[in-house]
Amino acid sequence: MIKQEDLVCFFNELDRIVASSDKEYSQPAWRPSGNPDKDIIDHVMQVKLSYKDQLTHILQQVESENDRLKGEVLPKREKLVESERRLSEKMNDLREAAEYCEENNLTALRDQSVLLTQ
Numbered sequence: 218m219i220k221q222e223d224l225v226c227f228f229n230e231l232d233r234i235v236a237s238s239d240k241e242y243s244q245p246a247w248r249p250s251g252n253p254d255k256d257i258i259d260h261v262m263q264v265k266l267s268y269k270d271q272l273t274h275i276l277q278q279v280e281s282e283n284d285r286l287k288g289e290v291l292p293k294r295e296k297l298v299e300s301e302r303r304l305s306e307k308m309n310d311l312r313e314a315a316e317y318c319e320e321n322n323l324t325a326l327r328d329q330s331v332l333l334t335q
Contacts, residue, residue: 249256
């Protein structure tokens with residue numbers, strides 16, 4: 218079987234590879250510790266850092282969009298406040314006019330207006 222599969226050549230090639238790899242790397246090769254949670258931390262950390270970068274980018278986009286929208290909304294809000302103020306003034310004027318009419322007997326004023334129009 219050794220001659221059929223030419224295992225001697227394969228083993229010699231393996232010895233050559235092992236001998237050349239010892240020269241290239243001074244550190245022993247990484248081997249799993251037997252604890253999958255510990256072994257996968259480095260791999261999971263890269264994925265999580267990638268997600269963090271993506272989420273940071275999305276957050277920056279959303280914050281810039283919010284700032285832009287605030288810039289659009291604030292002038293409109295100020296205009297709305299000014300309109301509410303003017304409406305309140307007009308309502309006060311109308312309320313004063315209504316009170317004046319009630320105080321001066323609305324019926325009498327109507328009678329006078331009828332007489333004036335005849």
